[in-house]
Amino acid sequence: MSSLSHTLADSATMLRRNLRHMLRYPSMTVLLAGMPVVFLLLFVYVFGGTLGAGIGSGGGRGEYIVYVMPGILLMTVAAVAQGTAISVAMDMTEGIISRFRTMSISRASVLTGHVVGSLIQTMIAMVIVVAVALLIGFRTGATPVEWLAAIGIIAMIAFAVIWLSVALGLVSKTVESASNLPMPLTLLPFLGSGFVPTDSMPTGLRWFAEYQPFTPVMETLRGLLTGTEIGNSALQTAAWSAGIALLSYLWARKLYNRDPAAR
Amino acid sequence: MTENLTAAGVPRRAGSSADNASSAISAVGLRKSYGEKLVLDGVDLEVVEGSVFALLGPNGAGKTTAVQILSTLIGADGGRVRVAGHDLVGEPDAVRSVIGVTGQFSAVDGLLSGRENLRLMADLRHLGRAAGRARTAELLERFDLADAADVLVSTYSGGMRRRLDLAMTLVGDPRLIFLDEPTTGLDPRSRRTMWEIIRGLVADQGVTIFLTTQYLEEADQLADRIAVLDHGKLVAEGTAQELKRLVPGGHVQLRFADPAAFRAAVGALSRTLEDIPRDEDALTVQVPSDGRVRSLRALLDLLDAQSVEAEELSVHTPDLDDVFLALTGRPRPSTDTATEKAVTR
Structure with a gap:
């Protein structure tokens, strides 16, 4: 077998290992999806009536749920990524990683197994979150093609954020700090166009909100699901995702390849 | 001192050792330090293929570090090492493909069953589905784990974990096996079982074994040659008999x-x-x-x-304390009983 097919085979083996872990603890996936679901319910039922009136189109709760969905979906991405950092950090404390390091296997396969596993977990969490949203009245006129594009956008940013979380999980010395480091990611939808339009924010915050990576993602999703203007948001999303993914991958690989005893 | 015994610091067979076809491990001047702390200070090792070699020493002597370096887990700061004829730095993957490591801390996946752990190893060794399944079943049987094969490993006892650990190491039929303190923390019965397994490996399959231990008895039971490591230096090397003859305690x-x-x-x-x-x-x-x-x-x-x-x-009978006292003129570090012994002597 060539080295490329070895890499693929080893990564598939590691993915099976991560999926087994996930299957054994399905509560973990449900728990990760639970956070965005709670925020969805909170924002729609507690704040939705008031916020809906303020989003410009002069709507109420029904309009707000449509507005808030992209932010909730990104929050789901961030929540799953937090789980990734935790499970990577936990893995590194296990002796089996030392075993993998002394075996003739593709080095990155341990990490790619985590990444692909978390991507699948993200999609499962998405299904749970969207199902709850549909139950409480989320309606969209999006076509199947637009839905597919939205899923593609989510997969793209999730891929980038998960690689970042893998690196954060590797750089953490304890599982506790691994669970805290990606925390700001779950707050990013708030500091962007996720819950209220950015033009209602004070200048400094608005500047951050408009240029932070999650805003173009949420604008693209909003455009695909509700038909608002997308503009160059899709392009920005692709650029941010590629940049974050590449840098995080290089960082994670460097962290993984250093001597384990130096941790 | 007998002829075969080598004092620390004297280079042995250096130079010619790298070309020796029958040597499983040949290390010259192995050095490693963590910050200011020197862990290995110029260690020379020569392990003949098909033999059992024991690295004996107290906690903190550098045994685990030596295993970690020889098994490609961490890099050395200095020295030249060839494992199974391959240069450790230049061809780590070639080394990895012929070795198996069972560490001091169990390298098993607690969230998987015993069978799944073994299948994981079979997949990573690219054995193929049918061959992997057969090898897994055979190893479960051989290591007396068949009854617990489909139970999560996190519920296994210490002895079972250690047996599974070794079974996982054996999936790829390694020619050279590193055993880092294979019986530390096990009860006497599990220790005996482990010894039987290790003896069987050498007798049946002719593998080379490099083991570390704190117990002179264990080295005595298993090893053809024993090297005594103290503060990162080899203080003696020889057969168990040769070492014991050094000891006035017997x-x-x-x-x-x-x-x-x-x-x-x-x-x-x-x-x-x-x-x-x-x-x-x-x-x-x-x-x-x-x-x-x-x-x-x-x-x-x-x-x-x-x-x-x-x-x-x-x-x-002499024990490790006696060996240390005889070889280094001071009791082995970090044990209070050894200090007491030295005082009463």
């Missing part, structure tokens, strides 16, 4: 019922031995001995011939 103590018998015994023993340690008040003598039955019989025969009867006989 002796038989005889106690006699009355001063007459005591004097007769000292008289008889003095014909062959000089300066026998004795205690006239306690009526005891200490005769240097390796503790074997043959030499005990010879000793008793000698006394019998003089019609002297010993009231009590006790055998003192």
